[in-house]
Amino acid sequence: xxxxxxxxxxxxxxxxxxxxxxxxxxxxxxxxxxxxxxxxxxxxxxxxxxxxxxxxxxxxxxxxxxxxxxxxxxxxxxxxxxxxxxxxxxxxxxxxxxxxxxxxxxxxxxxxxxxxxxxxxxxxxxxxxxxxxxxxxxxxxxxxxxxxxxxxxxxxxxxxxxxxxxxxxxxxxxxxxxxxxxxxxxxxxxxxxxxxxxxxxxxxxxxxxxxxxxxxxxxxxxxxxxxxxxxxxxxxxxxxxxxxxxxxxxxxxxxxxxxxxxxxxxxxxxxxxxxxxxxxxxxxxxxxxxxxxxxxxxxxxxxxxxxxxxxxxxxxxxxxxxxxxxxxxxxxxxxxxxxxxxxxxxxxxxxxxxxxxxxxxxxxxxxxxxxxxxxxxxxxxxxxxxxxxxxxxxxxxxxxxxxxxxxxxxxxxxxxxxxxxxxxxxxxxxxxxxxxxxxxxxxxxxxxxxxxxxxxxxxxxxxxxxxxxxxxxxxxxxxxxxxxxxxxxxxxxxxxxxxxxxxxxxxxxxxxxxxxxxxxxxxxxxxxxxxxxxxxxxxxxxxxxxxxxxxxxxxxxxxxxxxxxxxxxxxxxxxxxxxxxxxxxxxxxxxxxxxxxxxxxxxxxxxxxxxxxxxxxxxxxxxxxxxxxxxxxxxxxxxxxxxxxxxxxxxxxxxxxxxxxxxxxxxxxxxxxxxxxxxxxxxxxxxxxxxxxxxxxxxxxxxxxxxxxxxxxxxxxxxxxxxxxxxxxxxxxxxxxxxxxxxxxxxxxxxxxxxxxxxxxxxxxxxxxxxxxxxxxxxxxxxxxxxxxxxxxxxxxxxxxxxxxxxxxxxxxxxxxxxxxxxxxxxxxxxxxxxxxxxxxxxxxxxxxxxxxxxxxxxxxxxxxxxxxxxxxxxxxxxxxxxxxxxxxxxxxxxxxxxxxxxxxxxxxxxxxxxxxxxxxxxxxxxxxxxxxxxxxxxxxxxxxxxxxxxxxxxxxxxxxxxxxxxxxxxxxx
Numbered sequence: 001x002x003x004x005x006x007x008x009x010x011x012x013x014x015x016x017x018x019x020x021x022x023x024x025x026x027x028x029x030x031x032x033x034x035x036x037x038x039x040x041x042x043x044x045x046x047x048x049x050x051x052x053x054x055x056x057x058x059x060x061x062x063x064x065x066x067x068x069x070x071x072x073x074x075x076x077x078x079x080x081x082x083x084x085x086x087x088x089x090x091x092x093x094x095x096x097x098x099x100x101x102x103x104x105x106x107x108x109x110x111x112x113x114x115x116x117x118x119x120x121x122x123x124x125x126x127x128x129x130x131x132x133x134x135x136x137x138x139x140x141x142x143x144x145x146x147x148x149x150x151x152x153x154x155x156x157x158x159x160x161x162x163x164x165x166x167x168x169x170x171x172x173x174x175x176x177x178x179x180x181x182x183x184x185x186x187x188x189x190x191x192x193x194x195x196x197x198x199x200x201x202x203x204x205x206x207x208x209x210x211x212x213x214x215x216x217x218x219x220x221x222x223x224x225x226x227x228x229x230x231x232x233x234x235x236x237x238x239x240x241x242x243x244x245x246x247x248x249x250x251x252x253x254x255x256x257x258x259x260x261x262x263x264x265x266x267x268x269x270x271x272x273x274x275x276x277x278x279x280x281x282x283x284x285x286x287x288x289x290x291x292x293x294x295x296x297x298x299x300x301x302x303x304x305x306x307x308x309x310x311x312x313x314x315x316x317x318x319x320x321x322x323x324x325x326x327x328x329x330x331x332x333x334x335x336x337x338x339x340x341x342x343x344x345x346x347x348x349x350x351x352x353x354x355x356x357x358x359x360x361x362x363x364x365x366x367x368x369x370x371x372x373x374x375x376x377x378x379x380x381x382x383x384x385x386x387x388x389x390x391x392x393x394x395x396x397x398x399x400x401x402x403x404x405x406x407x408x409x410x411x412x413x414x415x416x417x418x419x420x421x422x423x424x425x426x427x428x429x430x431x432x433x434x435x436x437x438x439x440x441x442x443x444x445x446x447x448x449x450x451x452x453x454x455x456x457x458x459x460x461x462x463x464x465x466x467x468x469x470x471x472x473x474x475x476x477x478x479x480x481x482x483x484x485x486x487x488x489x490x491x492x493x494x495x496x497x498x499x500x501x502x503x504x505x506x507x508x509x510x511x512x513x514x515x516x517x518x519x520x521x522x523x524x525x526x527x528x529x530x531x532x533x534x535x536x537x538x539x540x541x542x543x544x545x546x547x548x549x550x551x552x553x554x555x556x557x558x559x560x561x562x563x564x565x566x567x568x569x570x571x572x573x574x575x576x577x578x579x580x581x582x583x584x585x586x587x588x589x590x591x592x593x594x595x596x597x598x599x600x601x602x603x604x605x606x607x608x609x610x611x612x613x614x615x616x617x618x619x620x621x622x623x624x625x626x627x628x629x630x631x632x633x634x635x636x637x638x639x640x641x642x643x644x645x646x647x648x649x650x651x652x653x654x655x656x657x658x659x660x661x662x663x664x665x666x667x668x669x670x671x672x673x674x675x676x677x678x679x680x681x682x683x684x685x686x687x688x689x690x691x692x693x694x695x696x697x698x699x700x701x702x703x704x705x706x707x708x709x710x711x712x713x714x715x716x717x718x719x720x721x722x723x724x725x726x727x728x729x730x731x732x733x734x735x736x737x738x739x740x741x742x743x744x745x746x747x748x749x750x751x752x753x754x755x756x757x758x759x760x761x762x763x764x765x766x767x768x769x770x771x772x773x774x775x776x777x778x779x780x781x782x783x784x785x786x787x788x789x790x791x792x793x794x795x796x797x798x799x800x801x802x803x804x805x806x807x808x809x810x811x812x813x814x815x816x817x818x819x820x821x822x823x824x825x826x827x828x829x830x831x832x833x834x835x836x837x838x839x840x841x842x843x844x845x846x847x848x849x850x851x852x853x854x855x856x857x858x859x860x861x862x863x864x865x866x867x868x869x870x871x872x873x874x875x876x877x878x879x880x881x882x883x884x885x886x887x888x889x890x891x892x893x894x895x896x897x898x899x900x901x902x903x904x905x906x907x908x909x910x911x912x913x914x915x916x917x918x919x920x921x922x923x924x925x926x927x928x929x930x931x932x933x934x935x936x937x938x939x940x941x942x943x944x945x946x947x948x949x950x951x952x953x954x955x956x957x958x959x960x961x962x963x964x965x966x967x968x969x970x971x972x973x974x
Contacts, residue, residue, distance in 0.1 A: 025194050025242050026402075027093040028566075029101055030065040030612075033058050033078060036104040042080060045105070050075040051248060053358035056407060059563075067560055068402065068410040069093045070361075071219060071242055078103050084113035091119045094134055095221055095242060096228075098127050098612065123666070123732040123779065124724045127610075127617040129658030130226030130672045131722065131736050131773060133787075137217050137244065141253075142835065142858045144895035144913050146276075146299075147211045147345075148220070149177065152239060154831045154860055155222050156789035157182045157773060159824050162961065163924040164377075166823050166867055168801050172375050173424065173542060175390055176203045180824040181224050181236035182740065183769025183795030184716070188678060190234030193241050194365070196398060196416040197233070201548050201576045201600070204681040210369060210394060210420075213297030215253060215280035216349040218244045225720045225738055225773075226672025229606035229621030229656040230568065235676045235716040235742070243365060245353045246282030246291035250974075254279035257913070257969035259301075268963055271339035274301040276969075285352070294350035303341030304376035306957040310335040313527075320524050327944050329952035330527040331382040331508070331534060340384065341374035359404040367396040376958065379535050385429055385438070388540040394420040411557040411570075417549070424544035425496045440479055440487055442503035442537050499543040504587040506537030530950040543586055547579040566610040574602045578682055590701050596690045600682060602627045619658040625677055626651050629685050631709035632692075637760045638751045640695060647709045652677050666726035670736075673720075677713040680746040684761050684802055685709050699756045705748070705806055708761040715744045722773075730781035736773040742766055742797065748805035749812065759806045767797025767819060783842070786834040795825040821868045821882040828888075832861040840901070854899035864889040872929045876939070886926050887933075891961070892917045897971075909971035914964065922961040933959040 033045045041062025048055040049066070052074075056066045071093050078086040083105040093099055101119060133155060145151050153160045161167045161178040168186065171178055178186040187205035191198050198206060224237040231238045259265060259274035282293030312335045313328050323330075347369035354362045371392040380387045398416040405411065429438045434451040441448035444455035454475055461470035470477070477489040481500050508531040518525040556570030577599060584592035608621035628649045635642040658672040687707030691698035698704050722736035745765035751758055771793030778786050796819035799805060805815065836857045843852035866886030871879040897911035916922075921933075929937030936954045943949040 025095060025400075026068050026070055027095055028065060028067045028069060028098045028560075029074075029076070029091065029093065030063075030098050031101040031103065032062045033064065033103045033105060034062055036106045042083070042105060045078055045080045045083075048077045048079075050077060053355075061563075063563055065098075065408075065560055065563075067408070067558065067566075068404050070245075071095055076101065078105060080105065082108055084108045084115055087114060087116045089116060089118050092121050094125075095219060095240070097125065100126070120780065123726040123730070123777075124668055126660055126662050126668055127612065129617065129619050129660045129670050130720060131224055131734070131775075133222040133224075133775075135220045135222070137214070137219070139835075140217060140220065141214050142856060142895060142897070143833065144858055144860055144893035144915065146913070148214065148217070148241070149179075149211060151220065152179065152222070154833060154862065155224060156775075156791040156829050156831050157224050157771065157793065158237075159826055159829065159864070161186070161824060163958070165925040165959075168803060169807070173388060173390070174203060174544075175371070175373070175392060175422070176200075177205055178824075179205070180795075182738065182771060182791075183767075183793055183822070183825065184236035184740070184742075185745070185767075185797075185801055186824075187681070188234060188236035190231060190238045191241075192238065193367070193396075194243055194398065194400070195240060196414060196552055196554070197550070197574070198396065198418060200420055201550055202546055202578060202580065202681065202683050204683075210371075211297075211345065211347070212241055212243070212367065212369075213278055213280075213295050213347050213349060215278055215295035215297070216243050216293075216351075216367075218242045225736065226656075226658050226674055226718065228619050228658070229608050229623040229654070229674075232604050232606075232623055232625055232654070232676070233602075233678050235678045235714065235718075236740075243349065243351055244280070244282070244293045244295070245351055245363065246284065246293040248284060248288050248291070250281070250283035252279065252281030253971065253973045255969055255971045257967050259965065259967045261968065266964070266966060267337045268305045268307070269966055271305045271337055272302050272965065273339070274965075274967055275299065276967075289355040290352065291354075292350065292352040294348070296346075296348045298346040300344045301342070302339040303343045303373055304958070305337060305339045305962070306376075307337050307963065308332075308335065308957055309955050311951060311955075320526060324523060324526045324947075327526075327947065327949075327951045329530050329533065329950040331536070332950075332952040332955075340376040341387070343371075343373040345369075345371045361402045362400070363402075364399045365397075367394075369394045377540075378956070378958065380540075381534050383535050383537065385431070386426060386535065386537065386539045388424050388426060388542050390422065390424045392420070392422045394418065408561075409557065409559040411555065414552075414554040414556075416552045418552075419549045420547070422544070422546045424542045426502065426539040426543075428494050428497050428501075430493055435489060436476070437487065437493060437501075438537075439497055439501045439503045439539065440476070442506060443479075444476065447509070448537065497539060497543075499583040499586040499591075502539040502543065502583075502586040504538050505535055507532050507534070508536045526947060527950070529947055530953070533950060533953045539587075541585050543583040545579075545581040547577075549577040551575050564612055566612070568606075568608040568610070570605065572604050574604075576600050576602075576682070578686070580683075580686065588702075590697070592701060594688055594690065596686055598629070598631060598682070598686050600627065600629045600685075602679070615662045617660045617662075619656070621656045623654045623656065624651070625654070625713070627679055627713070629682070629709040631686065631689060633689075633708055633710040634692075637708050637710065637762060638749075638753075640692075640753060640758070644692065650712055652713060668724045670722040670724065671720070672718070674718050676716050676718060679713050680711050680761070680802070683707075684746055685711060687761070699758065703806075703809075704758040706758060706760050711746060711761055711763055712744060714742070714746055714763070716740050716742045730778055732777050732779070734773075734775040734777075736775075738771055738773070740769045742768065745797075746802040747799060748803060748810070749815065750805070750809050752811065759809075761802065764805075764815065765797065765799050765802070767795070767822070769793060769795040783838060784834065784836045786832065789831045791829040792827065793825075793829070794827065795822045796820060797822050800824065823867055823869075823882065825868055825882075827865040828863065829865070830861075830863040832859075834859045854901065856895075856897040856899075858895040858897075860893045862889070862891045866923070867925075869926065869928055869931075871931070872937075884928075884931060886931070887923050889922045889961070890920055891915075891922060905974060907971075907973045909969075909973070911969050911971070913967045913969065916962060916964045919964040921963075923959060924961050925959045 033042045045058040056064045058064045074091045076088045159180040164172050167178050191206040219242040221240045227238050255278045257276040259269040259272050276299045278297040280295030285292050311326050317323050349367045351365040374389045396418040401413040432451040438448040446455040447453040457470045457474045479487045518528050552574045554572040558568045561567045579597045582594045603626040605624040611618040629647050632644040635645050654675040656674040661669045685707050718740045720738035724734045726732050743766050744763045747765040748759050749762050774790040776788040798816040800822050838855045868882035871884045873879050894914045900908040923933035926933050927936045
């Protein structure tokens with residue numbers, strides 16, 4: 001009821017301003033109908049979209065417009081008494097765009113005359129005012145990619161950080177994707193499904209494991225520059241995925257893909273063990289007014305497969321002469337390829353649409369997604385059991401009511417309920433099967449790999465009556481920590497450790513016997529010097545449980561106010577429930593703990609006018625955003641003894657202006673300006689705020705860090721200008737220059753108060769990025785199509801992420817005061833996608849036989865500048881920040897398909913996906929002393945020769961991207 005009251009108030013406000021974070025899932029068709037001979041406008045021409053109840057009629061100027069058209073490809077009929085009917089086929093309706101179809105009609109020569117014309121998508125779309133790339137389902141499925149994240153990063157100016165060494169610490173463990181768009185920080189992009197957000201309110205962005213399966217997708221719209229006022233809470237781009245609805249006939253697709261075919265496959269593909277089942281089916285249900293579509297996706301694979309060197313510890317080298325000469329670690333016993341962790345994903349999406357009347361449409365969808373993974377961590381190279389495992393799940397319900405009030409006006413009501421959960425923990429094992437779990441033996445300093453070494457009581461134990469029941473040396477029968485009984489002998493082994501059960505990190509044990517042997521013969525036990533390089537026991541650092549539920553309601557109304565003005569307005573309200581429970585380093589005397597429940601709220605809105613003339617299209621709008629974290633904070637975050645004050649609603653206005661000026665029928669000039677705001681992630685807002693009532697405990701935590709519910713939204717001012725030119729019938733060139741200036745960025749600052757220090761989140765950081773985008777596209781006309789995208793850019797800032805100040809212990813005096821290149825800067829970013837398709841009876845002919853017919857080859861090629869890094873100079877000091885660059889990155893992927901067409905519109909496909917075709921070793925990280933991913937430098941090599949460090953320690957294949965991977969797949973379509 002409370003939310004309904006808020007929506008009523010917001011609805012009233014739309015008469016003054018407007019609203020909604022709506023990304024429309026419809027488009028429109030407009031144009032002019034004239035007499036073919038005289039050129040005079042034709043009045044009252046009847047226009048119908050085949051197979052629908054939608055249509056229109058021309059006015060006195062021959063002009064018509066049809067709004068509120070669901071995305072898709074249509075056939076349009078134009079009819080008028082005395083004139084031959086004209087049918088325009090293959091008319092494509094694109095989200096947020098007007099498709100222009102001008103028709104010339106001839107006087108009817110004979111009754112029933114019909115002229116059919118096939119529409120072609122214009123190479124230069126005159127109502128696009130910023131950089132926009134639209135990809136359809138068929139394109140995505142045919143690409144050499146495994147999920148939508150790989151599709152996103154094929155767009156130039158979009159960078160994904162793939163290695164933990166360059167990423168934000170802890171992000172990979174938590175499943176937070178680090179995608180940067182046009183020089184922005186991670187998670188500055190808004191992700192939507194059917195116009196509603198799917199972001200994680202705790203960490204921001206979409207997150208690993210939130211991948212909608214490819215068969216559920218109809219279109220994906222990428223806007224990496226200017227976007228209209230209807231979009232918000234994002235500073236670098238918007239990605240809106242439009243889902244499929246069933247057609248008027250049954251159709252389906254199923255796919256099985258696998259990498260491991262035994263000895264037939266490469267060793268790395270066997271260890272990767274990729275296995276995918278996916279597909280979708282849909283059509284009319286009971287009648288053609290009710291249509292449904294459902295799809296699924298299930299994959300399993302190793303998280304990482306790495307190729308190590310062939311130098312391993314040889315157990316039969318009795319005196320360790322060879323092992324010592326190789327300086328190899330005693331745990332390093334496997335040469336070459338090794339697989340680590342796992343990454344399993346599944347999702348199911350279903351959607352139904354009902355046409356209640358010619359003017360009312362109702363649709364509803366359900367999405368369930370889950371992900372389980374264990375990341376690769378070099379510290380756990382030889383002890384995988386103690387590494388955290390992550391389990392994520394999400395459910396999303398959505399409903400849309402769309403009502404056309406007349407030929408010029410329609411409104412929509414949308415609602416979505418999105419729940420996300422994540423747990424991170426360590427599994428409970430009994431490695432030696434002696435009845436004592438590993439964690440207990442570790443805490444008792446027993447060997448958890450030896451069934452004869454069982455833990456024992458270390459002190460006398462008395463019962464409640466004071467009777468002695470156990471003496472030191474008796475086998476342990478129970479364990480109590482903080483007056484809680486955590487285990488009893490004979491208990492069934494639980495699946496996961498509790499936070500209290502986590503044992504501390506452990507290394508290869510050095511007992512008295514081994515140490516004495518080392519003193520007697522140091523050469524034979526040379527590896528004792530290396531014992532602290534890799535973990536051998538213990539549990540990972542996180543015990544974690546999070547829950548979020550986001551409810552979003554939206555009302556939107558669109559009206560073709562006049563021939564030249566389309567007005568769009570509405571309201572939106574979003575509220576979250578956030579529960580966070582985490583213990584870091586649970587074995588510490590004062591571990592890092594967080595446990596809270598919060599209820600932030602957000603409202604937003606926009607007023608948008610799309611002005612359309614033959615020579616100019618203008619998108620002018622203003623956006624309103626409001627948010628309240630619903631918490632308390634010190635009046636001065638730098639004075640913890642100041643009073644606690646309630647947070648209040650913050651209000652922001654952001655203007656947007658974009659235009660497309662038509663220079664010729666084949667050329668446009670575009671300009672876009674906008675102010676964009678984005679709220680800080682709620683993880684940074686609420687971090688440790690539950691400690692405010694127990695400051696002594698908070699300040700006794702090592703390096704205390706506290707969030708700030710009073711931090712405000714981050715801001716960027718963005719400009720871009722572009723030129724689009726059709727070069728020929730099938731080729732188009734686009735050139736865009738852009739500039740972004742960031743202020744008020746979320747950051748961390750160390751504060752000293754008396755004898756204590758703590759770090760707090762504030763708004764301090766700043767940055768800028770500049771660049772030029774080039775797009776060359778070949779569309780239609782022959783067997784091949786493709787797109788070349790290139791971005792030349794520079795990304796600078798005083799710090800790369802909000803946590804950088806905490807890691808560097810920056811205070812107001814030491815905070816960076818100038819911009820430097822950021823770790824995610826890539827000067828050159830080029831991607832090329834090509835598609836070559838031979839249909840039936842095409843290609844090479846051998847006596848009437850066409851061996852290459854029904855074949856499709858898809859290729860992607862990516863070239864990236866290397867990441868900047870700070871070099872370590874010969875005197876072991878750091879050079880200028882990010883003054884050197886890693887080697888360039890090149891990668892080529894292929895997908896090959898061969899179709900076999902069977903009776904009954906059934907198509908079988910056999911194909912292969914090959915990534916890194918040329919097996920190039922692409923460095924993801926380098927040693928800062930040498931700039932090489934293989935050479936650690938003179939000091940490191942001296943330490944190896946002198947026996948201080950093992951050669952194993954510097955065998956780091958994770959500094960490189962994956963070798964060539966080959967999958968085979970089988971598909972059936974009907």
